[in-house]
Amino acid sequence: MELFENRNIAVEGLVQVDKPRLIDLESSYLRVIIISRVISILFLIGIIITVFMVMDEELKGVVILLGIPVLLLYSVWSLLTAYKGFKYKGYALREKDISYQKGWLWRSYTTVAINRVQHVRVDQGFIERQFNLSRIKVFTAGGTGSDITIPGLRPEQADRIKEFIVQRTAHDEEE
């Protein structure tokens, strides 16, 4: 047991070459999040109105009584988490791995080793295009739990990261 603990320290000395440095996303991405959340809120309002129109007279009160609080709670929650959560979103790129952190209350920090990457994709949604932003998706063999998506990047930056990862994985395969 003692022998094992010793080796353990040596290993850590090797790996902690550089602590991952978290880089913030582009600040304009916050607007993208807010807009998409507002759209989903509008969608919810639409649903509530449709239900209200369709319902019988007696049940209209129930729709209002239930719909308004749900709508308020949802709006406040989704905008609050969008705003608060943005501060904690960030990524870190090291020589051998890439990480992404997110979450205001339920926070997660996922790291994918570059030699486990299956493929990389750069995407751009409709709203993102208006703000000239891209997102990069890193896929591994571990299913959805281990794939990471880093949004809010300048397109050229996203392409550079993609190039870097692709080169690294090709490099690994040659060896």
Next chain:
Amino acid sequence: MLRQFFPIFILIFINGKWAKTWGILIAFSVLIFFGIIYSIVAFFRHRYFIKDSKLIVTKGVFKKTRLEIPLDRIQSVNFQQGIIHQLFDVVKLEMDTAGSAKNEMELYALEEERAQQLSEIILSHKKATSKKDREINTSTQERKRVFTLSLFQLFKVGITENHIRSGGVILFFFIWLFDNLRELGLDMYGRMEEYAPDAEQVSQNLFIVFMLIALIVIVSLIISMVRTVLKYFDLNMFRLADGFVVKSGLLNKKEYAAKDRKIQMMEWSQNLLQSMAKIYELTMKQASSVQVSDKRALKVVGLSKPDIEQTAAYIFKKLKQEIDRLVPKKVNGYYLLRRILIAAYIFAPGMIATLYLGITPVTIILTSLLLFIYFASLLKYYKKKYAVGENVVVVEGGTFGRRREFAEVYKAQAVEITTTPFQRRRKLATLHLINASGAIIIPEIPFDEALQLRDRILYKVESTKKSWM
């Protein structure tokens, strides 16, 4: 192929019994006639052959399809033999190619010998192409039987099955039956109300309830027994040079194979009954891009402790010694506290409400339920243990039973650290080691330790040259 005929037989059967007018009868006959013709044509159109180290399958009556699969892309070959297959002595071949679920291919109804030949060609081709494996190739393709489930053991497995699950099925069935009876006009509730409960009938009703419970228990037992026999009859595990083959089944015989390097996780477990009978369940999870379903996982039941040890030695080889040396640690007490608090918050309103009304049966039920949850949480906490060695991760758990998961560190695909606000206040975190067949989760460990473990795992992953499958 035979599957296609099957619905036709059913049609014939239903036809003779239910068809009331000639029109329907004729329509059915025409349908059946074309169905048979279609099946026969489809049968002759369905061909497969091997050419230029590719497996080529052509099929289709109206729309022709031609599938080409390079042999070295085929990851594994499994056999299945249903009851009709057994009658005609043929097997169904399932081939799994790397990629999504759509890339799976099935060849229905091959003669058994043919199927064996085909699978050997595919597997040996795979070996011949990769240079490293060539040496092994010449050594053996022989099967060594490592485990056989005897009839007595099979009985034991059946008895120790999870009966609650079978019981649930029956309960569901009864509720369904009850609902349907009511729809038919048999108003059971109404009938029940007709019987005014006088003293004599209360005792009678108790007897009926007791009988009903006994009946459910017995039927559950029988159901799990039958299910076990159907699934695990004649269970055999074989050891190949570099993998395992598991074969079992009474009516539907299945044969699944897994290569050592493809196995990402090994898990053994025991429920309460199984731990009393001292038998274990073993699951070997293989890599897959889709979430691991039962298909990709090799499951063996009724093993003894030495059997488990032996299998672990096969899979982990030298690392077995490391596993034996590892001393699992307990997780932080917050693991227990969290459960207790959540249960308390959920139960509090109910408890307070009932206390106002004085002690009623509901209070007693709630209290005992709460105590049961606390007891279960306590057990869960004491059994939750983890150890991260240099090459292997081990996580133990279980409430009334026991479970142990093993994974090799370097096979990890990603590492994730998650925290909740409550965990952050206590400087705790949850570590997820994600590999190609799922994840190993270590809950409630000190945040600093989680960081250290993450770095160690990443170091192992990033510095290795070994392929994860």
